Amino acid sequence: MEALGVGGKREKKENAALNILVLGLGFVGLTTALGLAEKGNIVYGFDSDTSRNDTLLAGTVPFLEPGLEDALNRNLNETFFIQYDLAEVARKSDVIFICVGTPAGVDGETNLDYVYSALDSIIPVLAGDKFRVVVIKSTVPPSTTRDKIIPYLSEKGAIAAVVNNPEFLREGNCWNDFLYPDRIVCGASQEEAIQAMRNLYSSFNAPFYAVSLNTGEFIKYLSNTFLATLISYSNEMSIIAGTIGDIAVRDAFRILHKDKRWVDCSMQSYVYPGCGFGGYCLPKDLESMIFQAKKHHYKPQILQSVMDINISMPDSAVKKIINTSSPQQAIGILGLSFKPESDDVRDTPAAKIIHLLREHGYTNLKAYDPVANDAFASCYAFDHIEYCSSLDELCNKSDTIALVTAWPQFAAINRKFPDKQWIDCRYYLE
Template identity: 35%
Template sequence: MKLAVVGTGYVGLVSGTCFAELGNTVICVDKIDEKVEMLKRGEIPIYEPGLKELVVSNQEKGRLTFSTDLAAAVAASDIILIAVGTPAAEDGSANMSYVYAVAEEIGEALDSSYKVVVNKSTVPVGTAEKVEEIIKEKNENAQVDVCSVPEFLREGSAVKDTFNPDRIVIGTSSKKAEEMLVALHKPLTEEIVVTDVRSSEMIKYASNAFLATKISFINEIANICDAYGADVKAVARGMGLDNRIGPKFLNAGLGYGGSCFPKDTKAIIHLAQSAGYTPELLQAVEGVNERQSFRIIEHVKGIFGTELIGLKACILGLAFKPETDDIRDAPALKIIDQLLEMGMAVKAYDPIAVENTKKVLGDRVEYGANVEETLEGTDVMILVTEWDEFVKLDPEMIKNKLNRAIVVDGRNVYEPKAMREAGFIYHGIGR
């Protein structure tokens, strides 16, 4: 099939590249000239394992091209995927200006031939109808069906997730569009759910809100475990073996961050409130998550007291999760801000996300070139992101580099008994 993908962020670039790998002809469109030229050279503006190789390979095979010309891409394609950002507005709602601007351009570019327009962006319920309305305002003769096919990609494993989806959700009321979209996605999985457009749009929000709820739930349990001396890892294991619950997303720690869960939880709360409903559970989920990052601060105070001036903390991990350079809503930023406010100096290291962090924190923080250098001369190691290289650190090396053998483990990757037997003052979350 011939596809145009509008937007070359995580969703657009990964989706477009993977569809090209499946043998489709794909034009990825972005309005930023520098970004398009970079992609043409095979330079990837985001960190995503395996993506660069696929981009280069499919460009060489002529299946994947990059352009700033949306009108030409629309004319050359059967299916147009909208994959632009829907960031949170100040009131928590999704900012739809980018989606609607693209809809206007698509409407202006359409001729009399039939096209399927697909919202891949995470959008409020009713967006497909609004997009179709905008397109037909620009071109009343447009032969178009606007559908919803939400993405369920995880940063750091987006390529793998694209090729191995749990399910594909297609929202449409058009049999013709359904047949085209099923054919496009069938090489990926037989698990294709076809539903009405509004339900499809809600499935994305409901899925992310449920996972956010599971994370906040286990973090709440971890905080209670701290109060009573229980081990949340044992609790989570015992819970997760119940097949009604399952083990995934029961890792207690510092809460969720990134570009999806915080934004989408706020958006569904706003959607509910706009309809006159108070989503008390989801508001509580958000509240727990907002507070969870600061559990680290409570542990630091419990070790050193409230007088922290003159002490230096080593922060390992700046990205919101491993295998990405994304620091949006990353717990590390909140923790560092709080430590600095209390008078501590901070040294920080991340395998990928240092440059992005510098854009936010500047020289308020000292950055190490590697783990050993970052640990050197600090008073406490605080693990914030569970990169594999941090999980496998040698305890003796840590002890030799630190001024004091103190570890605060925000992701519960180390065994408390082993760390304490090795001579550390060790604090986990709920352990």
């Protein structure tokens, strides 16, 4: 079986192609579906949001993710098929991936409703007529597969091997991260299922770790809470530096990165201060781990501090703005997505900063993001915001400008507009 490699290069697939169904076509699900299709498998994709299915069927990816739209158009109706008749494709499938969202509930507990509804949609076909693996790729708290999902399926008479397979891709780099993973983790308790997953991933050049079900889930939280800790550590150090004074925080961190142990290490971006981490995963996974720890009668100290520092960061950015401006002035917010190269605005610090500025009576706000203006405007109903269509327009219309997302095109913009008051929340300006 031949498969299209990156850039259209054909690569040989040793194993027989599998029929795969992917439920949930967001960042993780769509990337997984297309990645496995590119490797020569036959992949069916289904999202409960029918407008998303329609958009994909028209060859458009509904969010910004480099490489994904090309991959969609290479594979659509060749090896990747959008499906509306779930029962038919579920029946054909050897492997069914669950890639739906797992948001945080009010108290931080992970909401598994979407996972259960995805399982409910396939239960009628899990009849034991052939060997099938259900793969939980959504991030779920340790012990969920073992203590909740497997019992849930067997209570309903469904027959399938269930494994978890956490995903470590980074938004903005989904495609490359999926195709060139640094590790593949499979939490499983059945040898046959482990073997099936090994075969599925055999054409990926990465170590495959078969671990227990709980370990598989824990590794994902270990990763995200660690990254969150690095960010809050850096933010706390930047606050301490600010209280001491005469410390060039930007230089200090860049010099820290020259340590041999960090050189050329892409972790550097996490060891750098900013205005707090946002996005879909780090905040909710950190909250979930804190909830889990408390549920097991342990009061987490480091994780709680990581969370507390993160919550305080937008406030400290707003203090800097307030100290150098007045509510009547035009304040420009530069960057709305939670990170550069992405239009994801979920839990973005920009929303918290704007909310706080509104609370302090600021009513003349301008905003600009190279790609996320529309996503932000439809996600957050703020009044008194004018969205600018270019970087120059925002700078011309603002008295004080706060750099909130470190897009590369913002790096030297302060030089072009030296008369403006600049608040560099990301320690990024030259």
